Amino acid sequence: MVYDAIQDGVYAAITSGGFSSEPWILAYIVTAMLSSLAFLYLPKKLDVPQKFGIIHFFIVVWSGLMYTNFLNGSVLSDFAWYMDWMVSTPLILLALGLTAFHGADTRRYDLLGALLGLEFTLVITGLLAQLQGSIYPYYIGVILLLGVVYLLAGPFRRIAEESSEGLARAYKLLAGYIGIFFLSYPTVWYISSIDALPGGLNILGPTQTSIALVVLPFFCKQVYGFLDMYLIHTAE
Amino acid sequence: MVYDAIQDGVYAAITSGGFSSEPWILAYIVTAMLSSLAFLYLPKKLDVPQKFGIIHFFIVVWSGLMYTNFLNGSVLSDFAWYMDWMVSTPLILLALGLTAFHGADTRRYDLLGALLGLEFTLVITGLLAQLQGSIYPYYIGVILLLGVVYLLAGPFRRIAEESSEGLARAYKLLAGYIGIFFLSYPTVWYISSIDALPGGLNILGPTQTSIALVVLPFFCKQVYGFLDMYLIHTAE
Amino acid sequence: MVYDAIQDGVYAAITSGGFSSEPWILAYIVTAMLSSLAFLYLPKKLDVPQKFGIIHFFIVVWSGLMYTNFLNGSVLSDFAWYMDWMVSTPLILLALGLTAFHGADTRRYDLLGALLGLEFTLVITGLLAQLQGSIYPYYIGVILLLGVVYLLAGPFRRIAEESSEGLARAYKLLAGYIGIFFLSYPTVWYISSIDALPGGLNILGPTQTSIALVVLPFFCKQVYGFLDMYLIHTAE
Numbered sequence: 001m002v003y004d005a006i007q008d009g010v011y012a013a014i015t016s017g018g019f020s021s022e023p024w025i026l027a028y029i030v031t032a033m034l035s036s037l038a039f040l041y042l043p044k045k046l047d048v049p050q051k052f053g054i055i056h057f058f059i060v061v062w063s064g065l066m067y068t069n070f071l072n073g074s075v076l077s078d079f080a081w082y083m084d085w086m087v088s089t090p091l092i093l094l095a096l097g098l099t100a101f102h103g104a105d106t107r108r109y110d111l112l113g114a115l116l117g118l119e120f121t122l123v124i125t126g127l128l129a130q131l132q133g134s135i136y137p138y139y140i141g142v143i144l145l146l147g148v149v150y151l152l153a154g155p156f157r158r159i160a161e162e163s164s165e166g167l168a169r170a171y172k173l174l175a176g177y178i179g180i181f182f183l184s185y186p187t188v189w190y191i192s193s194i195d196a197l198p199g200g201l202n203i204l205g206p207t208q209t210s211i212a213l214v215v216l217p218f219f220c221k222q223v224y225g226f227l228d229m230y231l232i233h234t235a236e
Numbered sequence: 237m238v239y240d241a242i243q244d245g246v247y248a249a250i251t252s253g254g255f256s257s258e259p260w261i262l263a264y265i266v267t268a269m270l271s272s273l274a275f276l277y278l279p280k281k282l283d284v285p286q287k288f289g290i291i292h293f294f295i296v297v298w299s300g301l302m303y304t305n306f307l308n309g310s311v312l313s314d315f316a317w318y319m320d321w322m323v324s325t326p327l328i329l330l331a332l333g334l335t336a337f338h339g340a341d342t343r344r345y346d347l348l349g350a351l352l353g354l355e356f357t358l359v360i361t362g363l364l365a366q367l368q369g370s371i372y373p374y375y376i377g378v379i380l381l382l383g384v385v386y387l388l389a390g391p392f393r394r395i396a397e398e399s400s401e402g403l404a405r406a407y408k409l410l411a412g413y414i415g416i417f418f419l420s421y422p423t424v425w426y427i428s429s430i431d432a433l434p435g436g437l438n439i440l441g442p443t444q445t446s447i448a449l450v451v452l453p454f455f456c457k458q459v460y461g462f463l464d465m466y467l468i469h470t471a472e
Numbered sequence: 473m474v475y476d477a478i479q480d481g482v483y484a485a486i487t488s489g490g491f492s493s494e495p496w497i498l499a500y501i502v503t504a505m506l507s508s509l510a511f512l513y514l515p516k517k518l519d520v521p522q523k524f525g526i527i528h529f530f531i532v533v534w535s536g537l538m539y540t541n542f543l544n545g546s547v548l549s550d551f552a553w554y555m556d557w558m559v560s561t562p563l564i565l566l567a568l569g570l571t572a573f574h575g576a577d578t579r580r581y582d583l584l585g586a587l588l589g590l591e592f593t594l595v596i597t598g599l600l601a602q603l604q605g606s607i608y609p610y611y612i613g614v615i616l617l618l619g620v621v622y623l624l625a626g627p628f629r630r631i632a633e634e635s636s637e638g639l640a641r642a643y644k645l646l647a648g649y650i651g652i653f654f655l656s657y658p659t660v661w662y663i664s665s666i667d668a669l670p671g672g673l674n675i676l677g678p679t680q681t682s683i684a685l686v687v688l689p690f691f692c693k694q695v696y697g698f699l700d701m702y703l704i705h706t707a708e
Contacts, residue, residue: 033612049582050582050583051582051585054582054583054585054586054589057586058589058593061593061612061616062593065593065596065597065600065609065612068600068604068606068608068609069600069603069604071604071606072604072605072606073604074600074603074604074605075603076600076603110285110286110287110290111286111290113287113290114290114293117290117294121294121297121298121301124301125301128301128304128305128310128312131305131310131311131312132304132305132307132308132309132310133308133310134304134307134308136304137301137304140269140297140301144297346521346522346523346526347522347526349523349526350526350529353526353530357530357533357534357537360537361537364537364540364541364546364548367541367546367547367548368540368541368543368544368545368546369544369546370540370543370544372540373537373540376505376533376537380533
């Protein structure tokens with residue numbers, strides 16, 4: 001019964017109707033792998049610490065690898081989003097937190113741990129909601145996401161403001177960018193019809209949902225990596 | 237065959253007979269979520285480092301989320317205890333280790349890694365014993381647990397004794413408290429009849445086992461968080 | 473369908489034909505557990521930092537535990553290699569990286585993170601290739617492995633050369649040893665016939681493959697631990 005639910009799940013919904021989202025997914029994987037090479041090369045070129053290149057490299061490589069589960073069906077296909085997000089979204093926030101610390105005297109590693117832990121746990125709430133067929137874990141996840149937004153808008157912003165004006169501005173731009181995109185994920189989830197989330201509004205069809213879940217991450221991963229390194233470069 | 241075993245497994249045993257442990261599980265989740273809010277608020281109030289509040293927050297939030305798998309059956313329900321423990325019990329020992337380090341000059345991060353690694357690995361031995369239907373991994377897990385107890389009673393106690401007398405006493409109380417509870421987990425497992433552990437003694441019924449596995453964690457998570465922060469507060 | 477594939481998978485292939493690799497697997501587990509005790513004892517005896525003993529302890533204990541899945545069939549049996557490698561091989565490289573740092577002034581934790589992240593991700597590519605029945609993730613994994621080899625042969629070698637001549641020689645010996653063994657893993661995978669990797673060459677039979685996958689790790693884990701500690705000891 002549980003296994004029937006899986007087989008009628010997210011992957012089946014995405015690939016139904018001729019799998020019109022396949023070219024989008026392929027484009028996502030190819031741009032991820034190409035960006036990863038650029039992220040290894042850019043830090044030296046832009047005089048940005050190598051750690052930023054390494055973090056952005058793993059964000060896009062991991063995410064691209066997980067999207068291959070949408071091309072070739074596997075037991076992971078219905079959970080590939082969570083497998084992607086549980087690694088890549090904490091890394092996105094790690095890059096953002098280290099951007100705030102860059103040039104600042106304060107290094108609040110307890111808050112950095114809280115930020116990454118909240119993000120990891122909220123991804124798991126999405127997985128639990130889908131597996132249990134219950135919307136309650138999703139609600140807890142939304143509360144945890146508000147905690148992420150609070151940390152970015154409050155304590156981390158104050159740390160970034162300790163360093164130069166240019167770096168503080170770079171942080172605020174990146175935090176606003178990521179904050180808005182991260183808030184749109186649960187929104188897409190909620191208005192989708194892919195049965196991942198029971199009680200969803202069924203406004204987007206499966207193909208539209210899967211395209212949204214290619215376009216959003218493209219801006220949060222591929223584009224974000226270039227933006228982060230470029231803004232640190234120009235701020236210094 | 238493997239999958240039949242799962243469907244006749246822990247979750248089915250718990251929910252059989254009218255699921256009389258449901259109110260206990262619900263109470264566990266509600267107290268976990270309420271404690272989590274208190275743990276974010278208390279550090280400032282009690283003048284305790286914020287990192288303790290953050291660690292205790294994640295212990296109860298993670299544990300509460302995993303217990304939702306006992307309310308709504310999912311493919312994770314038979315493994316929800318391990319999913320809970322593999323994150324929450326290393327965090328419990330992280331809080332204890334940092335309590336020992338608090339005020340001491342020595343910071344043995346190699347021993348802290350050993351402590352958390354032993355705990356994580358011993359949780360996995362429970363999962364292996366259940367999945368393989370073999371008691372041997374359980375025996376290895378008991379040996380690893382003795383290693384945890386040794387580290388708490390030996391090296392970490394000596395580190396705690398470097399700091400003030402009050403903090404050393406606080407550490408010893410907490411380490412004794414956690415040590416006794418952690419030793420009672422494999423005992424409950426061994427005398428239970430939920431087929432999670434082959435070769436168990438069948439003294440406790442499934443409902444009694446699941447109640448024991450609500451009461452024990454309640455003292456190791458919700459109560460422990462308050463106790464840890466209160467004892468650090470009064471010791472300083 | 474997915475689950476049939478699992479039941480006809482790696483574990484079935486290994487155990488077919490009277491399971492002639494069972495004594496090899498048993499020997500692997502027993503030597504792993506015995507070595508683990510030696511690794512806890514040797515650092516004091518050899519005047520090597522305790523952290524090396526702790527890391528080598530977890531490498532062999534974790535690996536030995538995962539091999540129990542080949543003795544008692546479980547849902548993990550087809551994936552036990554990945555479950556082993558995703559923890560033990562990053563730890564092998566952690567020991568190697570810390571050997572390079574030992575005595576050197578430079579501590580490039582960003583490169584250490586990259587090394588461990590590459591290794592973890594390449595283990596996952598093997599899992600994806602097997603689950604998806606597609607060889608493309610395997611190719612990406614080989615590229616990531618070349619990244620591991622580059623880091624060992626380039627940046628980490630240069631860091632090791634900062635310290636004494638003896639330690640630099642010890643590092644180069646260990647890095648060459650691990651580099652050659654790690655390169656032989658995907659080779660064995662590719663010439664095996666256990667259907668784990670679609671497009672494999674079918675040169676080795678299942679029993680030969682599983683023996684190869686006992687002999688290779690034995691040198692990378694049990695033997696490597698002694699070698700690492702002995703070489704650090706004699707170099708000082």
